[in-house]
Amino acid sequence: DTGVSQDPRHKITKRGQNVTFRCDPISEHNRLYWYRQTLGQGPEFLTYFQNEAQLEKSRLLSDRFSAERPKGSFSTLEIQRTEQGDSAMYLCASSPGLATGELFFGEGSRLTVL
Amino acid sequence: KNQVEQSPQSLIILEGKNCTLQCNYTVSPFSNLRWYKQDTGRGPVSLTIMTFSENTKSNGRYTATLDADTKQSSLHITASQLSDSASYICVVSAKEYGNKLVFGAGTILRVKS
Numbered sequence: 001d002t003g004v005s006q007d008p009r010h011k012i013t014k015r016g017q018n019v020t021f022r023c024d025p026i027s028e029h030n031r032l033y034w035y036r037q038t039l040g041q042g043p044e045f046l047t048y049f050q051n052e053a054q055l056e057k058s059r060l061l062s063d064r065f066s067a068e069r070p071k072g073s074f075s076t077l078e079i080q081r082t083e084q085g086d087s088a089m090y091l092c093a094s095s096p097g098l099a100t101g102e103l104f105f106g107e108g109s110r111l112t113v114l
Numbered sequence: 115k116n117q118v119e120q121s122p123q124s125l126i127i128l129e130g131k132n133c134t135l136q137c138n139y140t141v142s143p144f145s146n147l148r149w150y151k152q153d154t155g156r157g158p159v160s161l162t163i164m165t166f167s168e169n170t171k172s173n174g175r176y177t178a179t180l181d182a183d184t185k186q187s188s189l190h191i192t193a194s195q196l197s198d199s200a201s202y203i204c205v206v207s208a209k210e211y212g213n214k215l216v217f218g219a220g221t222i223l224r225v226k227s
Contacts, residue, residue: 004157042118042203042217043158091157103215105150105157 004106012112020078021109025094035091118218135221137187137204145207152201
């Protein structure tokens with residue numbers, strides 16, 4: 001499968017724990033995006049990378065959130081000291097280059113914070 | 115206020131029937147307008163992308179229209195199938211904000227047999 005893959009698909013954690021999600025984009029896609037989606041809403045932008053550079057972060061991305069794309073390939077999104085409000089689907093998407101180009105989404109990582 | 119409003123919020127139709135979903139946006143200027151289909155618990159999948167100069171685009175049984183003057187788009191689904199049950203999300207690429215994507219909340223479609 002050469003699509004965007006995300007891991008894990010589901011994560012249940014207790015409040016206060018740290019969690020990390022991984023995204024493997026389509027190879028040779030230099031743009032990578034993270035979105036958060038809650039029930040009944042569209043995805044909300046969190047951050048995006050062009051190659052290894054993190055070019056933009058949303059105000060939604062508090063200090064507890066950090067994202068990396070160390071070699072310009074896969075990316076990780078870490079949430080420290082999780083809160084119940086962090087429960088959501090975290091979606092990763094990649095794009096071949098143009099800002100106006102097609103976005104290819106992964107299946108998402110669903111986080112439940114108890 | 116959300117810059118991309120979709121209606122209806124949800125819709126139930128019988129298999130084989132047609133339906134039309136609406137998207138009104140205030141984002142201007144924009145680079146393109148997209149429709150995505152999102153199955154429950156899955157990531158969104160692109161159906162169509164239209165630039166401001168296009169007013170219709172089809173993908174199989176899905177036809178999207180765009181009226182840039184009234185800032186409205188619609189997604190028409192013909193001869194619906196059970197597998198069309200999903201959320202349909204309208205997305206506008208905002209030229210002013212570096213082509214950032216502005217997502218609507220989606221219309222939840224349920225096709226019944």
